[in-house]
Amino acid sequence: MNKKNKDSLYLPQLTHLLGIEKLSPQDVNFIIKKSQGWFEKNKNKPQKTDILRGKTQINLFFEPSTRTQSSFELAGKRLGADVINMSLKQSAVAKGETLIDTAVTLNAMKPDLLIVRHYSAGASELLSQKVDCSVINAGDGSHEHPTQAILDALTIIYHKKKIEGLKVAICGDILHSRVARSNIILLSMLGADINIVAPKTLLPNNIDAYKVKTHLDMREGIRDVDVIMMLRLQNERMLSSYIPSAREYFQYYGLDEDKLSYASKNAIVMHPGPMNRGVEIDTSVADNVQSVIKDQVEMGVAARMAVLETLASG
Amino acid sequence: MTKKKLLIKNALLIDPKNEMEFIGSLLVEKGIIKEIFNKPSPNYDISDCKIIDCKKNALSPGLIDMWVFAGEPGYEHIETIEDISNAAKASGITSIACRPDTNPIIDEAELVQYIIRKSEDKSQINILPIAALTKKHEGKNMTEIGLLKEAGAVGFSDAYNEINNTNILKNVFTYASNFNAQIMQLPVSDLDKFGVMNESEISMRLGLPGIVKISETIALERELRIAHHTKVKYHSMCISTSESYDVVNKFKDMSDKITCGVSINNLKLNENDVAAYRTFFKVKPPLRSENDRSYILENLNNDTIDIITSNHEPQGTESKRLPFEEAAYGAVGIETLLAASLSLYHEGYISLSKLMKKMSYNPAKILNLENTGSLEVGKKADLILVDLDQPWVCDADKLTTKCKNTTFENQKMQGRVLLTIVNGKIIHNLID
Numbered sequence: 001m002n003k004k005n006k007d008s009l010y011l012p013q014l015t016h017l018l019g020i021e022k023l024s025p026q027d028v029n030f031i032i033k034k035s036q037g038w039f040e041k042n043k044n045k046p047q048k049t050d051i052l053r054g055k056t057q058i059n060l061f062f063e064p065s066t067r068t069q070s071s072f073e074l075a076g077k078r079l080g081a082d083v084i085n086m087s088l089k090q091s092a093v094a095k096g097e098t099l100i101d102t103a104v105t106l107n108a109m110k111p112d113l114l115i116v117r118h119y120s121a122g123a124s125e126l127l128s129q130k131v132d133c134s135v136i137n138a139g140d141g142s143h144e145h146p147t148q149a150i151l152d153a154l155t156i157i158y159h160k161k162k163i164e165g166l167k168v169a170i171c172g173d174i175l176h177s178r179v180a181r182s183n184i185i186l187l188s189m190l191g192a193d194i195n196i197v198a199p200k201t202l203l204p205n206n207i208d209a210y211k212v213k214t215h216l217d218m219r220e221g222i223r224d225v226d227v228i229m230m231l232r233l234q235n236e237r238m239l240s241s242y243i244p245s246a247r248e249y250f251q252y253y254g255l256d257e258d259k260l261s262y263a264s265k266n267a268i269v270m271h272p273g274p275m276n277r278g279v280e281i282d283t284s285v286a287d288n289v290q291s292v293i294k295d296q297v298e299m300g301v302a303a304r305m306a307v308l309e310t311l312a313s314g
Numbered sequence: 315m316t317k318k319k320l321l322i323k324n325a326l327l328i329d330p331k332n333e334m335e336f337i338g339s340l341l342v343e344k345g346i347i348k349e350i351f352n353k354p355s356p357n358y359d360i361s362d363c364k365i366i367d368c369k370k371n372a373l374s375p376g377l378i379d380m381w382v383f384a385g386e387p388g389y390e391h392i393e394t395i396e397d398i399s400n401a402a403k404a405s406g407i408t409s410i411a412c413r414p415d416t417n418p419i420i421d422e423a424e425l426v427q428y429i430i431r432k433s434e435d436k437s438q439i440n441i442l443p444i445a446a447l448t449k450k451h452e453g454k455n456m457t458e459i460g461l462l463k464e465a466g467a468v469g470f471s472d473a474y475n476e477i478n479n480t481n482i483l484k485n486v487f488t489y490a491s492n493f494n495a496q497i498m499q500l501p502v503s504d505l506d507k508f509g510v511m512n513e514s515e516i517s518m519r520l521g522l523p524g525i526v527k528i529s530e531t532i533a534l535e536r537e538l539r540i541a542h543h544t545k546v547k548y549h550s551m552c553i554s555t556s557e558s559y560d561v562v563n564k565f566k567d568m569s570d571k572i573t574c575g576v577s578i579n580n581l582k583l584n585e586n587d588v589a590a591y592r593t594f595f596k597v598k599p600p601l602r603s604e605n606d607r608s609y610i611l612e613n614l615n616n617d618t619i620d621i622i623t624s625n626h627e628p629q630g631t632e633s634k635r636l637p638f639e640e641a642a643y644g645a646v647g648i649e650t651l652l653a654a655s656l657s658l659y660h661e662g663y664i665s666l667s668k669l670m671k672k673m674s675y676n677p678a679k680i681l682n683l684e685n686t687g688s689l690e691v692g693k694k695a696d697l698i699l700v701d702l703d704q705p706w707v708c709d710a711d712k713l714t715t716k717c718k719n720t721t722f723e724n725q726k727m728q729g730r731v732l733l734t735i736v737n738g739k740i741i742h743n744l745i746d
């Protein structure tokens with residue numbers, strides 16, 4: 001049997017999706033392939049299916065999120081699941097209930113899928129040890145955001161037809177970014193060359209442990225790349241002396257027309273959102289033809305449908 | 315009628331002061347070591363003696379654990395002096411120095427007296443209070459070091475709070491030297507304020523904020539310089555990096571008033587134990603790299619590391635069953651200190667008498683305890699008899715302490731305490 005046939009028969013045995021680091025390349029390829037299928041089906045007027053009929057999906061968000069939460073909600077609903085949204089910023093947490101108490105309570109409701117966003121690294125891992133259902137990490141502290149990496153890969157493949165051999169620059173606050181970690185792991189797993197662009201204060205000390213090249217000069221870092229991924233810069237970074245001001249940050253690390261001109265002519269520009277226009281990205285770049293930021297949102301639903309389907313049937 | 319004297323015979327006597335081990339016997343009278351014989355069965359009139367045959371098991375001075383959170387006052391829900399005494403006596407610890415960062419903080423002589431009274435009432439082992447260096451641990455006003463010492467404080471520490479103002483730090487140290495007071499500090503600086511584990515590839519992959527090594531070195535060097543300048547007796551409680559070891563080593567060459575210790579956790583474990591966010595391994599100082607651990611361990615046989623401590627810090631389940639960043643620091647250690655340390659001897663890193671020296675004679679010397687910590691005629695009979703080889707498995711549920719947050723869960727241990735004697739009185743006995 002040749003390799004292609006082997007891959008097409010591969011079925012991932014996944015209980016949870018906690019991070020890209022725990023996935024094999026086959027797992028990733030499987031999910032991407034499934035995502036592509038959903039993307040095609042969603043292209044026209046999306047139809048509701050009943051793949052997850054009778055299944056309960058709880059979106060448990062300890063951090064505010066519009067895009068990821070609604071994307072998971074839509075994905076679940078299109079697959080026919082019953083979706084419950086819980087934003088715990090105000091309710092239980094404020095009353096002193098711990099993450100595990102919350103998990104035990106929710107577990108008693110017998111959900112099938114638990115989507116978790118939490119401000120602490122490892123929170124979804126901890127939850128997965130305490131509940132009986134599948135847990136999907138929708139972002140845990142500065143650790144990982146696996147579905148974002150999958151939808152980013154999907155977006156890149158959509159525009160570039162491949163990932164292997166592409167030059168990708170990931171730019172901005174790498175230190176605090178779960179998006180960066182998941183993307184670095186996934187893209188290097190699929191054979192991309194990765195440049196990291198950041199000021200030293202926003203660069204983790206041991207970033208060399210990953211297969212990446214680091215650049216302090218943004219023009220150098222994005223020279224001839226095929227993909228530019230910008231990261232969101234949180235406003236609080238200015239207050240704790242990571243950078244002096246938005247103005248200076250934009251001057252050296254904001255993506256504007258001039259810096260973009262150093263990249264390959266057909267380079268695509270990505271951003272996980274929400275954007276700080278004028279801080280990490282210039283408005284004209286965010287909205288120009290090279291920007292695929294809107295596609296990322298569309299891919300997000302397809303990627304999450306694929307993940308939900310894979311876990312629910314795994 | 316109870317016999318007046320206690321003859322402990324046929325023992326492997328551990329003399330930590332002279333770093334000697336020999337088969338002999340020992341006579342205890344009125345709580346004091348009366349005589350030491352270098353024969354297993356001395357020619358002695360045994361009519362008035364209770365006799366214990368040690369069957370060549372090891373008899374050593376009881377352990378003195380220098381950095382223990384004993385819960386009182388204010389944290390009785392996680393630890394009490396009574397519980398800790400019970401745990402300690404079965405684990406070969408006959409004295410503990412207890413941390414001042416309780417609630418309230420031990421910054422008044424009355425609070426020192428409270429702990430001493432409570433201990434007389436509830437504890438069978440020696441409880442030695444450590445007092446704060448600055449009031450409320452705020453790093454602003456120094457405590458009444460003279461009065462606190464007179465009340466019974468064996469040392470002075472601001473625990474995990476840095477004294478930011480260098481001028482105040484210098485004055486406090488200078489004043490402490492005036493009373494020949496013992497400073498007991500931890501190398502903390504605000505550089506580690508946001509970190510939760512050793513900064514390394516592992517912390518980066520886990521997405522956890524790291525504690526840089528220089529945070530410890532900077533704090534250590536700063537305080538050692540001032541300690542050296544003010545000629546105060548300074549003990550650095552728990553160092554965790556190879557750089558810290560070198561720094562201490564350098565200062566010890568210049569001054570005999572500087573001493574240093576290490577937590578058994580940093581000798582036995584490394585950052586890999588944190589693995590998938592295991593909060594029981596979230597301790598302070600953090601578990602460091604294998605290079606740091608082995609560097610300190612390989613130098614353990616030298617005299618730079620004066621003491622080994624359990625760094626006992628109980629935490630309830632509710633403060634550990636949290637995401638790693640939010641979980642509390644600390645691990646219980648009283649009941650595993652001896653066995654975990656003995657593994658260093660069994661593995662050949664250190665001689666038995668030298669190991670025991672770092673947990674008896676040296677702590678006694680640092681804390682200025684003239685009567686204990688040594689196998690000498692005239693000293694208090696604070697003694698332990700240990701079966702060095704007896705195997706057991708650390709089962710958290712079977713720990714005596716209220717909190718079960720051990721770093722040695724399910725570990726195979728070697729070495730059991732058969733007998734514990736404090737002030738000549740047998741308080742733990744597995745022989746009879």
